[in-house]
Amino acid sequence: MRQELQWREIKHGDTEPFLQAAALKKAMGEWQFPLHFIDFETAQPALPFHVGHRPYQQILFQFSHHEVSPNGTVRHATECLLTDGDAPPSIEVVRRLRNALGTDTSTVLHWYPHERTVLAKIREEIEEKAPDDEPELLAFLDSLGLDTDSHLRLYDLGRLVADQVFLAGTGGSSSMKKFLPAVLRHSPAIRNRYAQPIYGTPAMPSHNFHEQLWVVEHHGAALDPYQLLSPLFGEHELDEALTRLAEREGEVVANGAAAMIAYAKLQDPRLPTVERQELRVQLLRYCELDTLAMVMVYEALKDWLEALG
DSSP: OHHHHHHHHHHHOOOSOEEOHHHHHHHHHTOOSSEEEEEEEEEOOSSOSSTTOOTTOOEEEEEEEEEEOTTOOEEEEEEEEOOOSSSOSHHHHHHHHHHHHOSSSOOEEESSTHHHHHHHHHHHHHHHHOOTTHHHHHHHHHHHOOSTTOOSSEEEHHHHHHHHEEOTTSTTOOOHHHHHHHHHHHOHHHHHHHTSTTBTBTTBOOSSOSSBOOOOEETTEEOOGGGGSOOSSSOHHHHHHHHHHHHHHOHHHHHHHHHHHHHHHHHOTTSOHHHHHHHHHHHHHHHHHHHHHHHHHHHHHHHHHHHHO
């Protein structure tokens, strides 16, 4: 089906969003509010940064978390970035994630399996290190449902979109870097909403932005929101290399490389304070946009389904 839709886009110029409406309505109708949208930043260094870690051991050092209430109110609810200190951060990040998400049955959405896979790895670390709150942490992770078919709190929004939605201009890809610009092109409601300076106001609180415009026109087309952020790294060659890596190996690989480089730089005690602070700010802003992008996709799907009746 996806190949046929791509062919129709190329051959006939079909540009209308294609949705498997019944499947989307069924899936979204089972979600429990408030909806939580999460994104992780991780690293797997070949040379361990922390005592007791193995080569390529998973390190979870950052998350962003947006929340959508039953009435549609959006807020950047919490965030976490741990890059200082000798102790590995992963268990503490999970502890803070537990505090952020609570232990109810509300739905936790992520984009593709990275978050679920990382939490499964950190669960093993918790069992190995046995902190005092091990039972509480394991109960929290088990309540999320780390198995793909658990049907518990964790829900892969990226996989749902890949299976049930096609937007012209994505090249058949449902990666967020392709999908978000397409959503802005195809959804006037989302485009108009985020063309206003409401993000980072009391109406839509943010931890890292103030009255941010996410839709900026350039030569008659909206810029990719990620282009509105400063480069994660100042070195032009490095950013180009990461872009090429994303094109060749995919975003998960490229984002993992970028996160590993950022985390490695922040482990260097010789890193100047100003550079350290700038890198932390950029990491926080990028991760926040990742979860806001998921919110925009959710809002667009909801609008399209309501229009279909």
